[in-house]
Amino acid sequence: MTNASPSSTQKRPRVGLFVTCLVDLFRPSVGFSAVKLLEDAGCDVDVPAVQTCCGQPAFNSGDKADTREIAQNVIKAFEHFDYVVVPSGSCGGMIKLHYADLFEPGSDWAARAEALSAKTFELVSFLTDVLGITTTGAAFNGSVTYHDSCSGLRELGISEQPRRLLAGVPGLELREMADSDVCCGFGGLFCVKYPDISNVIVERKTANIAESGADMLLAGDMGCLMNMAGKLQRQGSAIEVRHVAEVLAGMTDAPSIGRVK
Amino acid sequence: MQVTSPHFKSNVTKALNDVNLQKAMGHVQGGFIQKRVAAANALPEFEALRDAARDIKNHTLAHIDLYLEAWERKVIAAGGHVHWAETAEDARNIVLDICRSLKAKTVTKGKTMIAEEIGLNEFLEExxxxxxxxxxxxxxxQIRNEGPSHIIAPAVHVTMEQVVDDFRRVHTHLDPNRSMDDPVTLLSEARDVLREKFLAADVGITGANFLIAETGTSVIVTNEGNGDLTQTLPKAHIVLASIEKITPTLDDVAQILRVLARSATGQDMSVYTTFSTGPRRSDDPDGPGEYHVVVLDNGRSKMLGTEFQEMLRCIRCGACMNHCPVYHSVGGHAYGWVYPGPMGAVLTPSLVGVDKGGHLPNASTFCGRCESVCPMRIPLPKMMRHWREREFEQHLSPPIARWGLKLWAFAAKRPWLYHFGAGIKGPLLAWLGRKNGRFTTMPLAEGWTRHRDLPAPQGKTFQQQWKARKAA
Known part of the structure; x- marks a missing residue:
């Protein structure tokens, strides 16, 4: 593994993993992939048990009071770490970009939210932009296509970092799909509130995925992945779907999303 | 114009089942996007111009009263008339009075969204x-008896085959067996029909992309030249504008023009950019005898000083809808009023009320593509979220959604309860889904499983496994 920091003389950074509610319930293997990637990169990882969700379902439903309380819990649980790492651009963006606005400007809580924001990173951008990692040491045999989840792409500027790490995986062929930067139609509660619109959007996405010719779809957000996996499987597609962290960590033993051995 | 936004869901069903609409919308998705990105990439200072355009409008909105008054003085000095219209009804009556004073029988119209907003055509016909x-x-x-489905491409929802049928139906004076197999033929046919109308019109009505405080000028940008004929040939030119079109100086307008067409159609500039100051002067070779500007408020001044003020920076380029996956799916009519897409999702609740327009800011995935292309850097998703907050505060969201959310939030605020629940759900659902690894139906999740399978959890939750790992 190549990495720029931390050197053996430095103290290992203490990373709090915000595992996300979807990873916790649906796909713990993504959480363990994240832990492996972080530990291999020289971090001490802990996962506070008091975390639940970042609060986006309430935030995007206009329920600011509940969002604020959830945010306070997250701030309290994570502010003592050197870094907070999230295997999701959407939840990472929530903590990094939206928490501070929930509180009175200039208040103690706003300051604590801003301090947390400064040390919160999406997993892949933490590995690349903060730790300077260029390869994760994983190997993979097959072709993949990568979907840019919207929040990671447009809120956090994550686009080239996962592609750079994937390019360093021996045996992996990246086949870009058309419009990889266009929404998959998930949108949190949007996909259940307006299922028919969501369906049209995800159908366009799965057509582009299929046209790429790749055997596997990767992305960095469980919500988007479950949406696209669910649609591909409803369409009878053989394309497998995984979180990018699983491939980068070399932890692809578990069946892919929505499949059994 | 009638508001059907409360029926957004049934509008959507209709739109998704409309074969012609879906065919027409299929063409929208590529062109505008590729042209915009090519135009933006060709101009190194494009991003800096977006910042400048945003700053100009922010400054203007902070002093909008002063600039509007300064502009009015200049219009009057140039021999023009300014009419302030607080409501749509006021604006309609002002236009009618001007038309009646000139005994007008026909009026030609350039493209104006304000006319759509105030329902001018139906009113004048009455x-x-x-x-x-x-x-x-x-x-x-107009000949299809429809409203616009896009703010710069009003007939984008219509296929060429439909236009051929419409022209054959309406242009009955022409040979019914004429060939109409390419867009250019259709364009020249429309041009021939319209040429006579231009000459016969008593009054010409246009919109305005800008009102310039420095000079009292109104500006329109067009690609067909119809705006110039509309406003120069008749006895009077009526400009329909809304208050936020005010811009301080010619220089400011020149800056904003550099992002407008690039964002809209990918052109460096639209084909025509027409500046109009007052009526025909004695030594002008042509021009209208009277120049009137009707300035509409219709709820906009109530947005000033609120979290929606930034929406008033909008210059109506259409880039947000051109890049919106929801707009691409349902087209503009589903939004149920004049302004569709992301800008409509913010503006419609502001102007017709969130009780009527509440669906629109909810029907967004918050993908953020609109904000990323908005030349005026309007934070559209953030403002849609502000509307959801207002809706939530006013208890306008459906009770089932509110209670579901409250129940979830109750647990999300209590980690022990949350993990207790997840610790049961994870293994249970994994066991139930053990055969296929996914579900094709799921109680309470019909919205999800109507169109896609639901992946089953892997088994124990991450937290359960992490606790075991740490104890080991």
């Missing part, structure tokens, strides 16, 4: 005055 749309897209939807 009063015995014939409005004639001269923009090709507007002409097509």
């Amino acid at each position: 009063k015995g005055i014939t409005p004639i749309e001269t923009d090709l897209g507007e002409y097509i939807i």
Whole structure:
């Protein structure tokens, strides 16, 4: 593994993993992939048990009071770490970009939210932009296509970092799909509130995925992945779907999303 | 114009089942996007111009009263008339009075969204005055008896085959067996029909992309030249504008123009950019005898000083809808009023009320593509979220959604309860889904499983496994 920091003389950074509610319930293997990637990169990882969700379902439903309380819990649980790492651009963006606005400007809580924001990173951008990692040491045999989840792409500027790490995986062929930067139609509660619109959007996405010719779809957000996996499987597609962290960590033993051995 | 936004869901069903609409929308998705990105990439200072455009409008909105008054003085000094219209009804009556004072029988119209907003065509027809749309897209939807589905491409929802049928139906004076197999033929046919109307019109009505405080000038940008004929040939030119079109100086307008067409159609500049200051002067070779500007508020001044003020920076380029996956799926009519897409999702609740327009800011995935292309850097998703907050505060969201959310939030605020629940759900659902690894139906999740399978959890939750790992 190549990495720029931390050197053996430095103290290992203490990373709090915000595992996300979807990873916790649906796909713990993504959480363990994240832990492996972080530990291999020289971090001490802990996962506070008091975390639940970042609060986006309430935030995007206009329920600011509940969002604020959830945010306070997250701030309290994570502010003592050197870094907070999230295997999701959407939840990472929530903590990094939206928490501070929930509180009175200039208040103690706003300051604590801003301090947390400064040390919160999406997993892949933490590995690349903060730790300077260029390869994760994983190997993979097959072709993949990568979907840019919207929040990671447009809120956090994550686009080239996962592609750079994937390019360093021996045996992996990246086949870009058309419009990889266009929404998959998930949108949190949007996909259940307006299922028919969501369906049209995800159908366009799965057509582009299929046209790429790749055997596997990767992305960095469980919500988007479950949406696209669910649609591909409803369409009878053989394309497998995984979180990018699983491939980068070399932890692809578990069946892919929505499949059994 | 009638508001059908409360029926957004049934509008959507209709739109998704409309074969012609879906065919027409299929063409929208590529062109505008590729052209915009090519135009933006060709201009190194494009991003800096977006910042400048945003700053100009922010400054203007902070002093909008002063600039509007300064502009009014200049219009009057140039021999023009300014009419302040607080409501749509006021604006309609002002236009009618001007038309009646000139005994107008027909009025030609360049593209104006304000006319759509105030429902001008239906009103004038009721009063015995014939409005004639001269923009090709507007002409097509007028003969189809429809509203616009896009703010710069009003007939984008119509296929060429449909236009051929409409022209054959309406242009009965032409040979019914004529060939109409390419867009250019259709364009020249419309042009020939409209040419006579231009000459016969008593009054010409246009919109305004800008009102310039420094000079009292109104500006329109067009690609067909119809705006110039509309405003120079008749006895009077009526400009329909809304208050936020005010811009301080010619220099400011020149800066904003550099992002407008690039964001809209990918052109460096639109084909025509027309500046109009007052009526025909004694030594002018042509021009209208009277120049009137109707300035509409219709709820906009109530947005000033609120979290929605930034929406008033909008210059109506259409980039947000051109890049919106929801707009691409349902087209503009589903939004149920004049302004569709992301800008409509913010503006419609502001102007018609969130009780009527509440669906629109909810029907967004918050993908953020609109904000990323908005030349005025309007934070559209954030403002849609502000509307959801207002809705939530006013208890307008459906009770089942509110209670579901409250129940979830109750647990999300109590980690022990949350993990207790997840610790049961994870293994249970994994066991139930053990055969296929996914579900094709799921109670309470019909919205999800109607169109896609639901992946089953892997088994124990991450937290359960992490606890075991740490204990080991």
